[in-house]
Amino acid sequence: MNLVALEKCPDFENDLAVTSYLCFHGSLIQTAEDVKELQATGMLHNYLGNDEEVADLFRKISRQLVPGPLMYWEVEENIQKYCNSREVVRIYSHYFSRNWSFIGFSGAIIGLVLAFLQTYFTIHPRK
Secondary structure, three states: OHHHHHHHOOOOOOOOHHHHHHHHHHHHOOOHHHHHHHHHHOOOOOOOOOHHHHHHHHHHHHHHOOOOOOOOHHHHHHHHHHHHHHHHHHHHHHHOOOHHHHHHHHHHHHHHHHHHHHHHHHHOOOO
């Protein structure tokens, strides 16, 4: 917190690196499970004891701070891309885990397209 106070001094020229770093971690840590996940990767070491205390500390700290605007945008963008790609894989593996599921889905789409074409040509017949 002393480094954050130093960054806020008007005479100190900086890029708000410490403040941005704390806010970035605050955006990553919302629950005690997030703390456990970061500890497992070695990104965070907990010396407070309770994981919930660490999550609460980061939630409180990040609420009060204003980060540098573009300090970690690339990292956050890469995290978002990774999560989105995993979501697509999860949906595909959940709904199309068997070959027949994909074939049935394709048949349903083809049926909808043919029904749409039939409706269109019924409304607008050829002359």
